[in-house]
Amino acid sequence: MMKLLLSAALVALASATPAKRAQANIPVDVPLPASFPAVVDGATPFVSGAASKVKRATLIVDVWMDSDRAGRHEGLYTDTNRCYNLGNGWNDEISSLSVPSGYGCIFYRNNDCGSNDNRLTVPGGNYIANLQSYDFNDKISSYLCYN
Numbered sequence: 001m002m003k004l005l006l007s008a009a010l011v012a013l014a015s016a017t018p019a020k021r022a023q024a025n026i027p028v029d030v031p032l033p034a035s036f037p038a039v040v041d042g043a044t045p046f047v048s049g050a051a052s053k054v055k056r057a058t059l060i061v062d063v064w065m066d067s068d069r070a071g072r073h074e075g076l077y078t079d080t081n082r083c084y085n086l087g088n089g090w091n092d093e094i095s096s097l098s099v100p101s102g103y104g105c106i107f108y109r110n111n112d113c114g115s116n117d118n119r120l121t122v123p124g125g126n127y128i129a130n131l132q133s134y135d136f137n138d139k140i141s142s143y144l145c146y147n
């Protein structure tokens with residue numbers, strides 16, 4: 001009898017919870033870098049670094065499973081000054097990406113945008129056709145954008 005009640009309760013709970021779409025980027029509450037790199041559109045991507053914190057804005061970071069904008073694609077809606085861990089099958093899978101003009105993004109090898117993590121900083125207006133060029137192919141786990 002108890003077991004029956006429990007399963008009835010679980011069924012009720014399951015139906016009360018709307019099906020959630022798999023989330024590609026999951027915001028995490030972690031300390032942010034003390035400073036961010038200057039935003040310079042078209043500047044060359046570089047592997048480490050960090051200069052100017054402004055108010056939060058939203059941008060879209062485009063990511064692809066394969067190099068040269070091939071394979072699965074998703075536009076990640078991203079608030080600036082917020083760390084995101086990758087979800088929805090994107091962890092350690094991104095092979096090409098683009099960052100819109102006016103923003104910069106830092107990509108990390110591990111979750112939670114750790115300040116000591118190996119990272120690739122991509123200034124705005126950059127499209128990286130193959131992350132292998134920076135030894136970051138299939139290695140990104142979290143990222144953080146700024147403006």
Ligand SMILES: [Ca+2]
Pocket residue numbers: 064065066067092093094095138
């Ligand atoms: Ca890939």
